[in-house]
Amino acid sequence: MAYTQSTHLSYNLRFPLASLSSRILHRSSSNLFFSRPLTFQALKSSMADTNTNNVAVQVFEKDDLAVSLAKYVADVSNNFTSQRGAFTVCLSGGSLINYLRKLLEPPYVDTLEWSKWHVFWVDERVVPKTHQDSNYKLAFDGLLSKVPIPSGNIYAINDTLPAEGAADDYETYIRHLVKNNVIVSSPANGFPKFDLMLLGMGPDGHVASLFPGHPLVEEKQRWVTYITDSPKPPPERITFTFPVINNSAYTALVVTGKGKADAVHSVLGKSQNSVKLPAGLVSPEGELKWFLDKGAASKL
Numbered sequence: 001m002a003y004t005q006s007t008h009l010s011y012n013l014r015f016p017l018a019s020l021s022s023r024i025l026h027r028s029s030s031n032l033f034f035s036r037p038l039t040f041q042a043l044k045s046s047m048a049d050t051n052t053n054n055v056a057v058q059v060f061e062k063d064d065l066a067v068s069l070a071k072y073v074a075d076v077s078n079n080f081t082s083q084r085g086a087f088t089v090c091l092s093g094g095s096l097i098n099y100l101r102k103l104l105e106p107p108y109v110d111t112l113e114w115s116k117w118h119v120f121w122v123d124e125r126v127v128p129k130t131h132q133d134s135n136y137k138l139a140f141d142g143l144l145s146k147v148p149i150p151s152g153n154i155y156a157i158n159d160t161l162p163a164e165g166a167a168d169d170y171e172t173y174i175r176h177l178v179k180n181n182v183i184v185s186s187p188a189n190g191f192p193k194f195d196l197m198l199l200g201m202g203p204d205g206h207v208a209s210l211f212p213g214h215p216l217v218e219e220k221q222r223w224v225t226y227i228t229d230s231p232k233p234p235p236e237r238i239t240f241t242f243p244v245i246n247n248s249a250y251t252a253l254v255v256t257g258k259g260k261a262d263a264v265h266s267v268l269g270k271s272q273n274s275v276k277l278p279a280g281l282v283s284p285e286g287e288l289k290w291f292l293d294k295g296a297a298s299k300l
């Protein structure tokens with residue numbers, strides 16, 4: 001794979017984001033390559049068969065990923081808070097939260113309009129909020145407790161309900177927030193359109209709690225669904241479905257570590273597998289950006 005070190009990438013977006021620096025991989029038909037800076041329109045991708053949207057893949061050295069992710073989140077947040085007066089962001093669990101750590105440092109910690117943030121979970125484990133497995137606890141301890149987001153803007157699941165009830169309850173609440181214009185929805189399909197979806201990916205290629213080969217991957221109607229046989233513990237979880245994940249305005253997939261290199265290769269590599277992993281089904285309406293470290297990108 002030939003590559004050059006890029007310096008700046010200018011995004012030509014609805015909400016133009018500031019330039020980013022580091023090594024950028026752009027997809028073009030069947031090739032993945034490092035390249036010189038391109039305009040955002042040049043990032044047209046054929047990554048998923050139905051995806052005609054913009055996709056960028058960026059590979060980082062060590063701490064640079066967290067630095068760039070913080071800038072990306074801040075730029076998206078600033079654009080929405082200034083244009084709409086609110087920013088709806090969906091968090092995953094797992095390693096993602098640690099990669100958001102630079103948001104707790106200047107300039108972001110002091111300048112972001114935290115009071116306008118509305119925080120949701122892409123997926124959640126059905127355990128008490130105080131449990132070590134809780135995605136809420138992970139995000140609260142690692143990020144949310146350290147910034148001035150109003151507690152009423154943090155939408156955790158109801159942890160007193162079983163999985164099915166918790167999924168129904170979360171979907172009902174999101175419908176309520178759509179009705180009240182806290183969350184935007186698409187006139188075309190009625191699904192909620194979150195401003196930013198922050199996804200991780202497991203070594204098996206799962207995103208949210210949508211696991212390879214599981215029927216939930218095919219869900220087309222529900223906004224939030226549940227699983228009681230998750231292959232990764234704990235077994236009971238609730239999760240956004242693909243129609244919601246793929247309706248978001250901006251999506252970041254943050255994937256690190258050699259253990260995920262095979263799944264990354266399967267989704268982004270030259271000969272993409274005919275059976276798509278869930279991560280390969282992330283094909284949002286808006287912009288998709290992969291944040292990889294060198295380990296995760298090592299088989300590309």
Ligand SMILES: O=C1O[C@H](COP(=O)(O)O)[C@@H](O)[C@H](O)[C@H]1O
Nearest residue numbers: 092093094095096200201202208
């Ligand atoms: O179980 C989960 O795993 C995925 C991936 O986690 P990671 O630690 O490998 O990054 C995560 O995105 C999801 O939210 C979580 O529930």
